[in-house]
Structures are given as C-alpha cells and as structure tokens.
Amino acid sequence: MAGSRTGRERSRRAERVAVPLAGLATAALLVVMLYYPVGTVLVEAVTRDGAPSLSPLLDVLRDPFYVGALAAAVRDPAGVPAGVGAWFVTSVADVLGALAAVPGAVLAPDRSTLGALAAAWTTFVGAFPPFGLFGFTAWQALLSTLASLALGLPGAYVLARFEFPGRQTIQSLTAVPFVLPSIMVAVGFVAAFGTNGPLNDLLRALGLPTVELLFSLEIIVLAHAFYNAPLVTRIVAAAWESVDARTVETARSLGASPLRAFRDVVAPQLAPAVATGALLTFIFTFMSFPIVLALGGLKLATVEVWLYDRVQQLALTEAAALAVLETVVSLGLTYAYLRYEDAATRGDRVASALKREPLAGLDAKRIALVGYALVVGLVFVLPLVSMLVASVTGPNGLTTRYYEFLLQRETTAATSQTKPGVAVRNSLLFGVGTLALSVPMGLVLALASLREGVASRLVGVAAMAPFAVSGVVVGLGMLQGLVFGVDVFGTRLAVGGPVAIVAAHAVGAYPFVVRNVAPLLGGLDRRLVESARALGATRARALVDIEVPLVMPGIAAGAAFAFAISIGEFDSTVILAEGSRAYTMPVAVERFLTDRTLGPATAMGSVLLVVTAASFVVIDRVGGRYRE
Amino acid sequence: MDSKDAERTDGNGDRSRRAYLATVGSVGAAALAGCTGDAGDGSTPTETATDGTVTETATATPTEASLSGTLTVATYPSWVESDGAAGPWLKEQFEAEYPDATVEYVTPDSAVNYFIRRKQQDAPIDADAYVGLNVDQLLRVDSELDEPLFAQVGGELSNGDAVRDGLRFDPQERAVPYDTGYISLVFDESAVDRPGTFDDLTTEPWADSLIVQNAQSSATGRAFLLWTVKQFGADGYLDYWRDLDSNGITVLGNWDDAYNAYSEGEKPMVVSYSTDQVYANRYDQDMTRHQVAFLNDQGYANPEGMAVFADSEKRALATEFMDFMLTAEAQGEIAVRNVQFPAIPAEQANLPEEFARYAKIPDEPVTFTYEELKGNLDGWIEDWAREIAQG
Numbered sequence A: 001m002a003g004s005r006t007g008r009e010r011s012r013r014a015e016r017v018a019v020p021l022a023g024l025a026t027a028a029l030l031v032v033m034l035y036y037p038v039g040t041v042l043v044e045a046v047t048r049d050g051a052p053s054l055s056p057l058l059d060v061l062r063d064p065f066y067v068g069a070l071a072a073a074v075r076d077p078a079g080v081p082a083g084v085g086a087w088f089v090t091s092v093a094d095v096l097g098a099l100a101a102v103p104g105a106v107l108a109p110d111r112s113t114l115g116a117l118a119a120a121w122t123t124f125v126g127a128f129p130p131f132g133l134f135g136f137t138a139w140q141a142l143l144s145t146l147a148s149l150a151l152g153l154p155g156a157y158v159l160a161r162f163e164f165p166g167r168q169t170i171q172s173l174t175a176v177p178f179v180l181p182s183i184m185v186a187v188g189f190v191a192a193f194g195t196n197g198p199l200n201d202l203l204r205a206l207g208l209p210t211v212e213l214l215f216s217l218e219i220i221v222l223a224h225a226f227y228n229a230p231l232v233t234r235i236v237a238a239a240w241e242s243v244d245a246r247t248v249e250t251a252r253s254l255g256a257s258p259l260r261a262f263r264d265v266v267a268p269q270l271a272p273a274v275a276t277g278a279l280l281t282f283i284f285t286f287m288s289f290p291i292v293l294a295l296g297g298l299k300l301a302t303v304e305v306w307l308y309d310r311v312q313q314l315a316l317t318e319a320a321a322l323a324v325l326e327t328v329v330s331l332g333l334t335y336a337y338l339r340y341e342d343a344a345t346r347g348d349r350v351a352s353a354l355k356r357e358p359l360a361g362l363d364a365k366r367i368a369l370v371g372y373a374l375v376v377g378l379v380f381v382l383p384l385v386s387m388l389v390a391s392v393t394g395p396n397g398l399t400t401r402y403y404e405f406l407l408q409r410e411t412t413a414a415t416s417q418t419k420p421g422v423a424v425r426n427s428l429l430f431g432v433g434t435l436a437l438s439v440p441m442g443l444v445l446a447l448a449s450l451r452e453g454v455a456s457r458l459v460g461v462a463a464m465a466p467f468a469v470s471g472v473v474v475g476l477g478m479l480q481g482l483v484f485g486v487d488v489f490g491t492r493l494a495v496g497g498p499v500a501i502v503a504a505h506a507v508g509a510y511p512f513v514v515r516n517v518a519p520l521l522g523g524l525d526r527r528l529v530e531s532a533r534a535l536g537a538t539r540a541r542a543l544v545d546i547e548v549p550l551v552m553p554g555i556a557a558g559a560a561f562a563f564a565i566s567i568g569e570f571d572s573t574v575i576l577a578e579g580s581r582a583y584t585m586p587v588a589v590e591r592f593l594t595d596r597t598l599g600p601a602t603a604m605g606s607v608l609l610v611v612t613a614a615s616f617v618v619i620d621r622v623g624g625r626y627r628e
Numbered sequence B: 001m002d003s004k005d006a007e008r009t010d011g012n013g014d015r016s017r018r019a020y021l022a023t024v025g026s027v028g029a030a031a032l033a034g035c036t037g038d039a040g041d042g043s044t045p046t047e048t049a050t051d052g053t054v055t056e057t058a059t060a061t062p063t064e065a066s067l068s069g070t071l072t073v074a075t076y077p078s079w080v081e082s083d084g085a086a087g088p089w090l091k092e093q094f095e096a097e098y099p100d101a102t103v104e105y106v107t108p109d110s111a112v113n114y115f116i117r118r119k120q121q122d123a124p125i126d127a128d129a130y131v132g133l134n135v136d137q138l139l140r141v142d143s144e145l146d147e148p149l150f151a152q153v154g155g156e157l158s159n160g161d162a163v164r165d166g167l168r169f170d171p172q173e174r175a176v177p178y179d180t181g182y183i184s185l186v187f188d189e190s191a192v193d194r195p196g197t198f199d200d201l202t203t204e205p206w207a208d209s210l211i212v213q214n215a216q217s218s219a220t221g222r223a224f225l226l227w228t229v230k231q232f233g234a235d236g237y238l239d240y241w242r243d244l245d246s247n248g249i250t251v252l253g254n255w256d257d258a259y260n261a262y263s264e265g266e267k268p269m270v271v272s273y274s275t276d277q278v279y280a281n282r283y284d285q286d287m288t289r290h291q292v293a294f295l296n297d298q299g300y301a302n303p304e305g306m307a308v309f310a311d312s313e314k315r316a317l318a319t320e321f322m323d324f325m326l327t328a329e330a331q332g333e334i335a336v337r338n339v340q341f342p343a344i345p346a347e348q349a350n351l352p353e354e355f356a357r358y359a360k361i362p363d364e365p366v367t368f369t370y371e372e373l374k375g376n377l378d379g380w381i382e383d384w385a386r387e388i389a390q391g
Helices: A002-046 A055-061 A069-075 A077-107 A113-126 A132-161 A167-173 A182-193 A198-205 A217-241 A245-253 A258-286 A290-296 A303-312 A316-345 A364-391 A401-412 A420-448 A454-463 A471-483 A497-523 A526-534 A539-550 A552-568 A571-576 A585-591 A599-627 B002-009 B013-039 B045-051 B053-057 B077-081 B086-097 B111-120 B135-144 B219-246 B255-263 B276-282 B315-325 B328-338 B353-358 B377-390
Strands: A486-488 A491-493 B069-074 B101-106 B129-133 B176-187 B210-213 B249-252 B269-273 B291-293 B298-308 B364-366
Touching: A002 A055, A002 A316, A002 A420, A002 A471, A002 A497, A002 A539, A055 A069, A055 A316, A069 A077, A069 A132, A077 A113, A132 A167, A132 A217, A132 A258, A132 A303, A132 A316, A132 A364, A167 A599, A182 A198, A182 A217, A182 A290, A182 A364, A182 A585, A182 A599, A182 B255, A198 A364, A217 A258, A217 A290, A217 A364, A217 A497, A217 A552, A245 A258, A258 A316, A258 A497, A290 A303, A303 A316, A303 A471, A316 A454, A316 A471, A316 A497, A364 A599, A401 A420, A401 A599, A420 A454, A420 A497, A420 A539, A420 A552, A420 A585, A420 A599, A454 A497, A471 A497, A471 A571, A471 B111, A497 A552, A497 A571, A526 A539, A539 A552, A552 A585, A552 A599, A571 A585, A585 A599, A585 B077, B069 B315, B077 B086, B086 B101, B086 B315, B086 B328, B111 B129, B111 B135, B129 B315, B176 B219, B176 B315, B176 B328, B210 B219, B210 B255, B219 B249, B219 B255, B219 B269, B219 B298, B219 B377, B249 B255, B255 B269, B276 B353, B298 B315, B315 B328
Parallel strands: B069 B101, B069 B129, B210 B249, B210 B269, B298 B364
Antiparallel strands: A486 A491, B129 B298, B176 B269, B176 B291, B176 B298
C-alpha cells in the first residue's frame, strides 16, 4: 500500500520535471549541435585580428558587387536623400510610362499584348537600381516563393477538399521532391525541359514554337517550385484539414455564398499556414546554391555561390560575414512572420474537419482542376520520370549497367567503398531516429514560443535558426567544432558517427515540427489545459493527454517533414559520417559521381527516390491513423 | 631553386637536415637517371631508380618492421568509388607486395582544406599520405600554414626520376605527380566545325555553343580559365572573356552539370578532357559527339600529385606506396582506370594499344608554374567570376 503510493508520487514527481527537463535537454542539444559549431564560424564575421570589429560586415555592405546601390548608402549615409532624389528624377518617368502602357495593352488585347506587357515589365524593373548579389538573390527567392504558392495552393485545395482514389498516396508522395539531391533534379530538369526533351518534342509535334528554358531565371524558379511547392501543399493541406467545419456551416446557414464563406471564414484560418509555407520557401531558396549553378549557371549566381567559394578558399572572415547577412535576412523575416502569426492564430477553435467532396463530376471547378493536373504532370511528374529514365539510359540507349554497378558494389565492395544497401539502411534508421527525437524537441519549443510577448517571439526566432544558417557554414562548424574535437583536460573529445548524425538531423528538422504545431497549439482553447491543471494534472500530463491529441495533424505533418529532412540532409551528414560506415543515400549519390559518368549516381538517386516514396506512404498511413 | 625553397620552409634543424639530404638525393638521382637513360634504351625506370641508391641516405633503409601496419591514404571519392576505380586495385596490389601492410582510404568532403583546418586547430592529422593533390591546393596549403603539412619526399622516391619534368608542379618536391590530364574542348562534329583557336570561339560560327564550368567550384573550369590567362595574359584575359560572353557561353557549376547538359544536346561544345574518347570507346559510343579540339594546338596540363603528411609516423611505408604508384605497371593501370595520362613517359608505362589511339595529346601542353600562380590565382578567379556574374 505504502509502496504503491510512493511509486505514484515518484511518477508524479517525474511528470512534474518532465517538461522542464525536456526543455533543458533540447537546449543542450541545440548548443552542442548548432549554436557552438556555427558560432565558431560566425564569430569571424565580428572579429578582426582577434578584436571585436564590425569591419568584416561593413566590407561586404560597402561592396557594390554584393549590395549594389546600398553600398553607396553605407559608405555615405548623408548622401542618401540626394541619391534617392536623383533616382526619382531620372527614373520616375520610366516607371510611370511603363505603368501607363499597361491599361491600353490589356483593354485592347491583340497579338502584341504579351510583348507590350513584357516590355512594360522590363522597363518597370529596369528603372529600379540594382541591389547586387543580395538583391538578385532576394529577387529570385521572391519569384520562387510566388511560383511555389501558385503551384502548391491548388494542390492543398485538391488534397484537403476532395476525396478520390489514391488521394492519400499522392499526399504522401508530395514529400518526395523535397529530399532529392540537386544533381538528380538537375538531371531530371535538363532531360525534361531541354532543347531535345519531351516538352519541346511535344510542342514541335503540335506545331508550336519550342521554349528555351534551360540556363535562365525561369528554370531556376521552376526548380525551386519543384522543391518547395509540395511543401506549401502539405502545410496548407494540414491546416485546411483542421479548419473548424462548424464555423463554415454557421456562415453558410446565415446565407453566405460558398465563396463568401471561404473568404471570410476559411481563408483567415488558412492564412498562417500559407504564410508559413511562403516564409520557409523564401528562406530555403534564398540560400539555394548547387541547383542554381547546375541549371542557371554563374550568370544567375546567388550569395551562397560566393559563400561556398569563400569557404573553399578558406577566406573565412568574408564567408562568415556573408553567412551572417544571409541569416539576418532569414531571421528578420521569421520575426516579422511570428508577429503576424501571434495576431492571426489566437482563438478558441476546436477542430472538426470539413467533409471532402467527391472529385468525380464535371463543372467549371473540376475542369480547372484538370488543367492543374496537367501542370503538375509537367512540372513534377515529367522531371521525376526523366530522373528514373536517366538511370536506365546509357549513351547507346537502354541499359541496366548502372544498377548492375550498384548490385556489384553491394556484393563485392572493397573495405573503403560505399555499399548502397548500407546507405539505404542508415538513411531509414537515421530518419526514424530523427523523427523520434525532433518531435518532442519541437513540441517543447512550440510550447516555449507560445507565450505572448517579445521574449517568446525571440525563442521562436531562435528556434528557426537551423533553417536560417547556410548549410555550408553548418558543415564547416560541425567539422571544426565537433569532428576535430576539443581538448578537455588533456583528452581530445570529438563527435561523429551515427548518434551525432541523428542529433544533427533532429536539430535540422525540429523547426518543421515547431512551425506545424505552434499555430495549432496557439489556436487551442487555453481553458482546456487550465481546467486539467486545476484538477491536479501536471504540465506533462496535460500536454500528453489534452494538447497532443488535439494538435495531432500538426505533429504528424511535422514528423513527416522531420523524416524528409533527415533523408535529404547532406551538408552535416557527409562530415559526421567521414571515416565511419554511417553514410546515407545522398552521401552515396555524391560519392558515386565522377568526372566521367553520371550513371551510377543517377541509379543511386533513383533508389533514394523509390525508397523515400515508399517510406512516406508508410509514414503517412501510420500518422494518418493517429489523425483520425 | 629547390634547395632555396627547402631552406625557407624548414625551420627546425632535424627537418632541415633531412630536407637537405633529400635535395642532394634528388639531384644525385636525377644525374644518374640521365646517365642510364642515355646509356641504353632497354633500362626500365625501376632499374634506373635502384641505381639511385643515394636516396636511401635520406631515410633509414626500409626494414620489414617499417613496412608494416595500416597506411591511411586520404583522397577524393572517385579514386575509391568510381566504376573500376584505381584506388581499390592499387590497394590490392600493394598489399600483395607488402603482406604486412594494409591500405585504408579516407575521402574527406572538403579534401585538402580538411587537413589544413586540422593543422590550424592542432587536431591530429590521422592520415599518412594524400592522393589527388593539385597546384591550387598546394598554394592554399602554403598560404594558410606556417608549419609544413606535407613532407619533402622528392629525393626519397626510387622511381621519382621517371616522372616527366614538365609535370612537376611543386618546387619543394612534396607533391609528386602520378597522372595528368589535358583540358581541351569536346565537341559534336555534326553540329559545329572544329574550332582551331581561342579567337574562333568569339566568332559567329561558334556563337552560343560552348559550355564551360565555374572556375570557382570546378577544377576543370579553373584549368580552362588559367589557359585563357596563359594565352591572353593577366591584363587581357577579361577582355577575351567579355568577347566570349557576348558571343554566348554557358557557365555551369561543375564537370557533371556541364557534361550532362552537353550529353543532352543543349550545346555542341563543352570544356572537358582530351581523354574523352577513351571512355566513349569503352562503351562503343559514336565518336561524332566525342571530338577533341585543342585550341591554338595547346592543351592545359592538370597534373595530379601525391604527398606524405609531415606528421605521419609511417613515412617509410608511405614513400614505398608512392614509389609503387610510379612503377610501370601501376602507371599504366592508373592511367586507364582514371582515364588520365601517366606521369612517366607513355612509352615506359604499361598501356594498352588502344589508349594511344583515343587519348589525345596536344602538340603544346601549357600550364602555369607554382611560382606564377602564387599570389595571383584567387584574384584572377574572383575578377573573372564577378565579370560573369554581373552579366
């Protein structure tokens, strides 16, 4: 009797400290795996010759190559009003002229309309002063974000509002593009959209003019949308599934048209998710690098291209300065977003999902969806199929040679060689480990960022740091902060291998859990938790019994993303796996690349694609069960 | 020049002595090699080398004990991973020759920078030899580190003299070349005429035809850029690139990106290697799309070297490994497997007959020396990259 009571007390005590302990553990992991290693690199941006200094940052900000017209403003702040005035005088006529041409062209559409609009646009854009490498990088990220929204939002609508066979599978597969190594996407895109690719073959067959997409800004934006539109789709679809159906029914019963109900009731509930998708897309594409050089080329270089070059040259001061400025942009946007999210999601909703419509039938809406399906087929399915085709195509036609290479490597690999099977196994194990670690981390941080006020918003901003720091810098930080080790009382402590990889992946993945869960947690009726606490439940008990079940759709979505991050992560994995058998599928793809043939790498990439697709179907099935 | 460099870098007495002996050794061996080379055509490089016993004064004569244990060789991934890679073959052969030795490869993602950073942070190097060193990396090693990262071994190698003189890129004889490539253009003869000169590339028939690699991120692209600097001078190469750019070129990230786009028929010319047909022939490809063009009858030589880490405790085993890589058999095999040219004269390496037919050698190989690149390389690349990126 007495024994069981102390047992219960002990477990209550454990429950009471569970949340603070989890918070501490999360903070410790973040310090070891992120803030410390990254700090060892970024500190170079604010020191010169060992003393604190802002000059590395100012050097970048004074260089017109990096910041264009801003450089003059940094060099001579007093000259800004005169400079703006001069620009206004010389350019305002151009801008007005460009804008004035638009109504005429639109009102009287004819053959020249498109050309006239394009010319007006060029004049309009050209009238603004260039903002250098940073300006271009932000510009392409903005276009990529708009394209990802345009391609991703209809997908969220279809997946959240309609029922059709294969819906769940398609929803699962939307995570696939996100994990693909850039070389695979480059191979798929060149094959699909090149001069001799199926798109141009089709246009030629239809007697239409062909399109020159490669090596242009358009193809970069398209590739970025390929990576990120599915992200938008998943995040927004998850939010759409947790819209409170009763609010829509109420609006409808009060006489609102379906469109009106959507605009006034549904759209405000979706807006935070849309903004989340846009924010993440912008951050990711702002720091995009290999895909830009592979499909667009150096003429369309981003800041990250220069950052990578500086790291290669070991010009670490300038590298750190560029990285800090990139991070400031990303975190600044995150802060602005969190302010908005605070305002948008406070509420007392309880989710009761909207019913899905059957997709079968024929009306204007569904015809538009057919058009959307065609676009999806072109932008997503065609490159994916092209990747798979490339892995079975040699210079002289169909071949199984590249897969034979993988098989042979699997069975007869020499000791230092990479085995495909080991890579697959490691990727899956690390993925599951990451999921298990990042979900509690994300939950704890979502709770911490939930309170109102600047402090918790800053926690929210800090929580996004893994996304906002350049992967090149994270890799370098891991190398010098962890892999090389530090001397502690004469013993060298070094970190590496499978456990470190899972920890690094979890650190890179938990922001997805936070961003998927925090808005839902914020929207919960606080009184539920408060009554549970008043009835004697510990904070941990209230979290597990009340909040977690209610935000399960967000957790499931975040967990799937965490798994995806782990599968696709390259920068830190390749460094922590060095010298051990802990390599993953993307690392294997990279190692099979040679200056002679892409074949084995595309075969390994296709294995990655198929394994990932299959695991997402499984994960979503399991996650879906929790959602019901 | 060699001895001056040796004195400059080696601070402490012990190393100076060794370096001095190594230098003497290399001079002695070179002289001997010259003699035997003139004396009779029948002498193989291995025999020449055994004559140069002077080298053995530099280190203790290798004994059974010093030639055992694990030799850790750092290299780039495709040395180990590519289909029919040279690395595993070499490991097997070397271990057969030295049964008490084991070769282990490591392939750090950041290549030589990995070891430079280790050295800068006083972390143990944990590797004995490096395979795949080029002159750019050596320049970086020397500009970043005061302490030596690699040891001076030139004179200690019995087979070292066989290496062709034009390929030696390290004045301090730390890095010893084991193979070389020549940068050239590969083109599709059904789509464009063979370009003969650099100036051709700026004219209408070759407009919008060429894919090159980004010199910042690709060794191939860097070699092509240096070739243009060699041709037009440090004052003129940017003008040439402006002409080239206005005639239409595409600058992609690395060799894979560029060659993939070329293979898909996006453009009819790409910067690549003059051994392109060796690979094409291996898979019976149509040679129409694998034509090799040397501009101005030149090709830019890009030798790859190997070196021993100064901190290695397995120096005897490591130099034995390097020597092994320079034997006639290994040179032929490395060339074929790596699709590169041997570092020793081709007639001395065991090369299959087909190799000479498909591996093209430029009339005039050109390259920059270590001294010419020193202090200039990064600036040339940066100026070029800013020119292109602004475009």
